[in-house]
Amino acid sequence: MWKVVDNWINRYFADEEAVLLVLLIAFTLLVIVTMGQVLAPFLAALVLAFLLQGVVSLLKRWHFPHLMAVVLVFCAFISLFFVVVIFLFPIFIEQMSRLLKELPGMIVHWKEVVLLLPERYPHLISEARLAEFIAYVQKESAQFAEAAVGFSMGIFPGVMMVLVYLVLVPLLVFFMLKDRDQLMQAAASLLPERRPVMKLVWREMTVQIANYVRGKAIEVTLVGVATYACFVMLGVNYAALLALMVGLSVVIPYIGAAVVTVPVVLVGLFQWGWGSDFFWLFFAYSVIQFIDGNVLVPLLFSEAVNLHPIFIVLAVLVFGGLWGLWGVFFAIPLATLVKALYNAWPRNESPKPLSD
Numbered sequence: 137m138w139k140v141v142d143n144w145i146n147r148y149f150a151d152e153e154a155v156l157l158v159l160l161i162a163f164t165l166l167v168i169v170t171m172g173q174v175l176a177p178f179l180a181a182l183v184l185a186f187l188l189q190g191v192v193s194l195l196k197r198w199h200f201p202h203l204m205a206v207v208l209v210f211c212a213f214i215s216l217f218f219v220v221v222i223f224l225f226p227i228f229i230e231q232m233s234r235l236l237k238e239l240p241g242m243i244v245h246w247k248e249v250v251l252l253l254p255e256r257y258p259h260l261i262s263e264a265r266l267a268e269f270i271a272y273v274q275k276e277s278a279q280f281a282e283a284a285v286g287f288s289m290g291i292f293p294g295v296m297m298v299l300v301y302l303v304l305v306p307l308l309v310f311f312m313l314k315d316r317d318q319l320m321q322a323a324a325s326l327l328p329e330r331r332p333v334m335k336l337v338w339r340e341m342t343v344q345i346a347n348y349v350r351g352k353a354i355e356v357t358l359v360g361v362a363t364y365a366c367f368v369m370l371g372v373n374y375a376a377l378l379a380l381m382v383g384l385s386v387v388i389p390y391i392g393a394a395v396v397t398v399p400v401v402l403v404g405l406f407q408w409g410w411g412s413d414f415f416w417l418f419f420a421y422s423v424i425q426f427i428d429g430n431v432l433v434p435l436l437f438s439e440a441v442n443l444h445p446i447f448i449v450l451a452v453l454v455f456g457g458l459w460g461l462w463g464v465f466f467a468i469p470l471a472t473l474v475k476a477l478y479n480a481w482p483r484n485e486s487p488k489p490l491s492d
């Protein structure tokens with residue numbers, strides 16, 4: 137038994153860099169798990185700076201000075217942020233508040249519809265089962281109302297945290313873009329000079345994560361805008377709110393599309409019932425999902441991600457469970473990192489058999 141363990145250790149951890157990689161990964165995970173909330177503004181700024189660095193590099197290839205490129209990109213980022221806050225955010229808030237006001241009426245309407253099911257389909261559902269289901273829904277609704285009250289009571293600390301993000305994150309993004317080379321050199325000086333595996337993984341992951349994150353940003357924007365335009369033309373209530381949900385749903389592969397279909401269908405049924413307008417809504421929504429899955433995703437991510445769907449869903453579940461929304465968003469890049477580490481991990485030659 138010990139010889140098997142010894143052979144396995146000699147095969148995968150005989151190289152000095154392999155041991156260093158294990159320690160570095162363990163330290164990074166420990167810091168994120170124990171100090172994730174404290175470092176959240178720094179991590180958010182790091183992600184944004186990573187996204188904007190591609191634009192800075194593009195301007196520098198067009199012979200813009202480094203500082204000018206950074207200032208132009210940063211100003212564009214701040215301008216876009218204020219456009220979203222001033223023009224789009226109030227629309228989402230208004231539609232959300234309107235939906236919450238109409239939610240009791242929607243619940244009563246659907247309760248009346250559900251109560252008619254035993255009469256229409258007695259062979260499929262009984263009154264006893266229906267009563268149990270309604271009691272369960274009422275219980276869950278009460279718990280949701282309590283959670284909503286608790287959220288409203290604790291909104292002041294949330295507002296303070298938002299103010300911290302509004303000040304710290306843009307400041308950190310600017311300095312990360314401006315002093316990128318110095319920061320990278322300082323980080324590299326802490327590592328050994330001979331690090332072929334780390335360099336290989338870094339090059340692969342820089343390309344993979346950059347393509348994936350930028351591709352996701354483009355996909356979210358295109359799907360959200362297309363959904364909003366389509367819903368406005370069809371006259372769907374809460375078009376902006378539903379479009380935001382549909383756009384953000386593409387962040388979670390497979391699962392997001394299934395989850396966001398529920399509110400779209402419920403709003404359509406409450407607004408029109410089983411009529412032609414509802415079926416046009418469902419048809420348009422299905423076309424958007426089809427184009428996203430069969431045109432946009434292959435076009436944007438054909439070279440960025442090469443993972444089996446089972447591993448993608450598993451990565452979403454694992455990393456989402458560990459780090460919430462951030463884990464869900466970066467599930468595929470993190471899974472790609474695991475794959476790159478496995479492929480590039482230093483190995484000795486296969487050990488000799490234990491006995492001839």
